[in-house]
Amino acid sequence: MNVLVIGGGPSGMMASLCASKNHKVTLIERNNELGKKLKLTGGGRCNITNNRDIEDFFDKVVSNRKFLYSSFYSFTNLDLLSYFDKNNLEYKIEVENDNKIYTKSDKSEEVIEALKKDLIKNNVNIFYNTKVVDFIIEDNTIIGVITESNEKIFADKVIVATGGKSYPNTGSDGSMYKILEKYHTITKFYPALIPLVIKENFVKSMQGISLKNVEISTKIKKKKISKIGDMIFTHFGISGPCVLKFSSYINKFLEENEITINIDVLPNINSDEISNIIRQDINKNILTNLKTVLPQNFLRVILDDLELNNKKVNELSKLDEEKIIKKLKNLELTVIDTKGIKASQVTCGGVNVKEINSSTLESKIINNLYFCGEVIDVDAETGGYNLQIAFSTGFLAGNNI
Numbered sequence: 001m002n003v004l005v006i007g008g009g010p011s012g013m014m015a016s017l018c019a020s021k022n023h024k025v026t027l028i029e030r031n032n033e034l035g036k037k038l039k040l041t042g043g044g045r046c047n048i049t050n051n052r053d054i055e056d057f058f059d060k061v062v063s064n065r066k067f068l069y070s071s072f073y074s075f076t077n078l079d080l081l082s083y084f085d086k087n088n089l090e091y092k093i094e095v096e097n098d099n100k101i102y103t104k105s106d107k108s109e110e111v112i113e114a115l116k117k118d119l120i121k122n123n124v125n126i127f128y129n130t131k132v133v134d135f136i137i138e139d140n141t142i143i144g145v146i147t148e149s150n151e152k153i154f155a156d157k158v159i160v161a162t163g164g165k166s167y168p169n170t171g172s173d174g175s176m177y178k179i180l181e182k183y184h185t186i187t188k189f190y191p192a193l194i195p196l197v198i199k200e201n202f203v204k205s206m207q208g209i210s211l212k213n214v215e216i217s218t219k220i221k222k223k224k225i226s227k228i229g230d231m232i233f234t235h236f237g238i239s240g241p242c243v244l245k246f247s248s249y250i251n252k253f254l255e256e257n258e259i260t261i262n263i264d265v266l267p268n269i270n271s272d273e274i275s276n277i278i279r280q281d282i283n284k285n286i287l288t289n290l291k292t293v294l295p296q297n298f299l300r301v302i303l304d305d306l307e308l309n310n311k312k313v314n315e316l317s318k319l320d321e322e323k324i325i326k327k328l329k330n331l332e333l334t335v336i337d338t339k340g341i342k343a344s345q346v347t348c349g350g351v352n353v354k355e356i357n358s359s360t361l362e363s364k365i366i367n368n369l370y371f372c373g374e375v376i377d378v379d380a381e382t383g384g385y386n387l388q389i390a391f392s393t394g395f396l397a398g399n400n401i
Contacts, residue, residue, distance in 0.1 A: 002026070003401050004145060004155035006132050006176070008034040010387055011373025011394035012161030013115045018398025019159070020122040026153070027124050028145075030131040030171050034119075035112035037163065037170035041387060042100075046108030048084070048091060049077040049391075050384040051099040057388065061380045062192065062248045067353040068378060068389060071361070075395035077101075077388055089114045098229075098241075098383050134179055141367040157368045157401045161394065164347025164374040165189055176375065177350070183366050185352040187377045190251040191344035193244040193386075198237035199258065199334035202305055206233035209298045215267040216246045218259055225249045228267060236339070244345065245381045247338060251348055254335060263331040266293060271325050278321060282313040286324065289313065294328070302327050346386050350377040360400040361393060372397040 001023045005016045008029035016027045041047055050057070054076040058065045081101070084091060089111065090104035103110045119126065136144040136152060144154035160180070163172030177186050210232040217226040227249075229242030250259055266274060280289050286308060287299050303309040306323050308316070341347065351371055355364050363369040372393035380386050 001156045001401070002154070003157045003159065004028065004153060005159045005161060005398075006145065007161035007163060007373070007375075008126070009161060009163055009172070009373060009390065010035065010038050010111075010115075011390040011397075012159070013119060014391050014394030015159045015161055015370075015372050015398035016124045017115070017118055017122055018395050019157075019401045020119075020124050020398075023157075023401060025122075025124045026127060026155070027119065028127045028130045028132060028147075028153070030129070032128050034116055034126070035108075037167050037172055038112055038387075039108045040167065040170065041108060042102060042384075044108055045102045045106040046111050047382075047384040047387065048101045048103065048111060049080050049388045051077070051093045051095070051101055054078070057380075057385055060383060060385045061378065061389075063348055063377055063379050064353045067356075067358045067376075068392070070359045071389070071392040071396045074399070075392040077384075079395075080388065080391050084111075084114060087114045087118055100384050132176070132179070135183075135366075135369075137183070137366060140365070142369045157370065159370040159372060159397050159401070160375055161371075161373045161397075162375050164350060165341050166191070166344040166347050166374075168342055172347075172374065174347075180351060180375075183369075184355050184363065187349045187352050189341060189347055189349035190255070191338045191341040192248040192251060192348040192379045193345035193382055194247045194251070194338040194340070194343060195234065195239035196237050196243055196247055196335045197337040197339065199336045202301060203233055203237060203333065204235055206298060206301050207235045209233045209295055209301075210240065211265055211295070211298065213267065214242060215264040216242055216261055217264070218250065218261045220250065220253050220259070231263075237335070238333070241382055248348065248379060248381060250335065251338060254338065259335045261333050261335055263333065264329050265298075265331060266328055269293065271329060274325050274328060275321060278316070278324065279313050285310060285312045286316060290324075302331075345382070346379045347374055348377075348379045350375050353377055361397040362400065370397040370400070 003019045003023045003025045005027045019025050092104050131148040132145045134146040142158045162176035165174035215228045227246040231240035231242045361370050373390045
């Protein structure tokens with residue numbers, strides 16, 4: 001049987017490898033290299049997966065987690081690590097860094113190279129610089145594709161692994177959706193894992209200041225959304241791991257509304273303890289006492305805003321102390337936008353999961369057409385979960401051919 005895989009990212013490479021066990025496989029890649037977007041993940045370090053139990057992965061999936069049951073359990077994070085062990089890729093578990101797993105060398109190229117070597121070993125035929133522009137469909141069955149050069153490539157089964165709309169310069173520019181929407185429902189796109197634009201001007205004066213282990217929260221339709229982690233202030237607003245995770249839960253609501261968020265910059269210290277820190281030396285100024293728990297440059301902006309920057313503790317009224325504590329425990333900011341889908345790490349939206357068989361990843365509408373990876377409407381938090389989705393869905397699609 002001839003199998004065609006469109007897209008040479010992590011899901012497409014894994015699907016090709018699995019299908020090649022029993023079939024002749026051709027992998028079509030529009031770039032001149034495989035894994036172009038994969039090369040950028042984890043800041044170039046490649047956050048392969050996470051060391052949590054696979055059952056815990058579902059809580060990290062933002063969109064359509066139930067759809068991923070078969071994929072995650074068919075090919076777990078431990079299965080993925082076992083695969084890389086067999087292919088001589090060394091990795092490390094960063095327990096203190098949210099249990100993320102990276103290549104031992106911190107080089108994403110090693111992941112791509114391991115997969116590429118295995119593709120060659122399994123006789124997968126790779127077409128580079130080849131863009132698919134249409135499908136060949138007969139009697140609700142896909143029998144091949146048409147390329148940009150008007151070449152027809154026929155196949156018995158086709159797997160689409162073309163990614164979403166984020167990082168379009170890597171090839172995942174969403175152009176495949178224009179073909180897919182002739183046959184499938186494509187859900188609305190939103191940027192996910194994306195920095196947030198803030199209305200308040202004082203945030204600009206905190207550009208470059210980072211805070212550890214903050215809690216960001218809001219309420220949408222009476223439901224509290226809360227994430228804990230590190231963040232950084234930027235010239236446009238806020239970013240960092242905690243902000244990126246948080247963004248994926250508010251992106252759909254942000255399109256039509258501004259969203260008020262609250263940041264507790266000291267979630268592990270209560271108000272009474274902060275009061276004690278502020279007043280630990282009454283002869284010093286407030287900033288000097290508080291800089292034991294928070295960055296000095298951050299405190300300066302906060303105290304300036306309250307007109308308390310040069311005050312000594314023995315001059316501080318109880319009311320002013322309460323104002324400081326409120327700012328630290330409940331810093332209120334207004335999110336007005338994101339940095340847009342092109343800057344997002346992953347895409348929220350894609351092929352509607354109701355039109356895909358979750359046990360096989362075959363289309364319920366077009367026979368012999370399969371999907372894997374970010375082209376499907378699934379996305380997750382940062383931490384290696386999106387790459388695990390790619391590898392797991394690639395494995396399931398490839399093995400069900």
